[in-house]
Amino acid sequence: MTIIDWALANYNELFVSGAIILVSIVIAKIASVIIRRRMYGSYSNHIAKLTGRFAYYVIVIVGLLLAIGNMGISLSSIIVAGGLAGIVLGLAAQSSVSNLIAGILLIGDKPFKSGDFITYGDLTVGIIEVGLLSTQAATWEGVRVRIPNNQLFNSNVMNYTRSVARLVRTQITLFYEEDFDRIAKAISDAFAKQWYVLVEPAPQVFAVQFTNTGVVLEVRVWTAGTTWGNLYFEMPKMITDTLKGLGVKFAYQKQIYVDVEHTGPETSAKRK
């Protein structure tokens, strides 16, 4: 019996099975939308999207199994065949499975979320989306990066956005002749005026090192985790402007070249 003969003989069951699959896809679609809408607001968009997608596939798979059962095909034989196929696929897709498990753990553990800036290895990126198999991110230069979840899960990840407050510090070197108390106060006051600089802990400026060039001062300023960028990029300009306002110059290495004329005893050749 050919497939066409079999289909003609069982057209009634085929029609019902097709209808079951279609209905299950429609129900899955509706359920997925309802779940996502209900979850938005209470949960992150990402978790809502993943749960909706999961519900979709579960309903479609149940529909497929019902359709197969309706055709009179034994489910146990499918399960045996599926088990064998599963072993083959499992061996072939080991890394995908580890990425999938890592993805589920990352979504549950939430070491970072969309919009966070993280450093992973030598790479500093902004997270776009944490997927089940990989995480989409973008570098400072706007280059899109796809990072397998397994690598992220097994690496040290530094999250710059998650901290409530962050310290930004830099060092400047000034000549020994300068009035350091006056300079420290002026720099602290300049930072304290900025809205993104925290009142407490207050900005600090203090000497940390004495070098051949001058005194090294460290400037320490705290900001909220979300305004780190404002402070980080403004800091050099603010210090430079404050020093200019005070008429203070940064210390620099002075090198003096002395051109000494030869004044020693005449050579024997000249004496002759």
Add this chain to the structure above:
Amino acid sequence: MDTGIFVLSEKKYKQIDTVENWPKKFSLYGSASDGMVYRYFKTGYFHGLPKPEANKISTKVGMINRHGKWFVITKFIFSYPSFNIFSHKGRNFGEAVEIDINNEDLALVSLKNKPSFAGAKPMSHIKQGYSNTIEMRYGT
């Protein structure tokens, strides 16, 4: 007090923007990793009702000292988004705040869901909020 910009539609106010009347400043309470960054205001203190000033509201802060020792209070933190504003004869009042000094180490700061000035009515277009109590520790 900041000024909210509202759109009135079908007797419902929808806030679309905020005009900040005071310099925005923030401060850290607790540690950098798990503390909180809060909006910072420096205020005077009065034993009676102070003279009204534009864009300022008066709030009554009650203190209960259950410990018996003397304490110096330099700051207190409360939940700003759920801080209700009331009005009486064209003058605005904040929600009453209570600082309950439980023991040497712990003070609980809570909003009392009632006006600082008896008889003041809640502003109808501002959603009334209910806040949790904030725990403050000694020396912080």
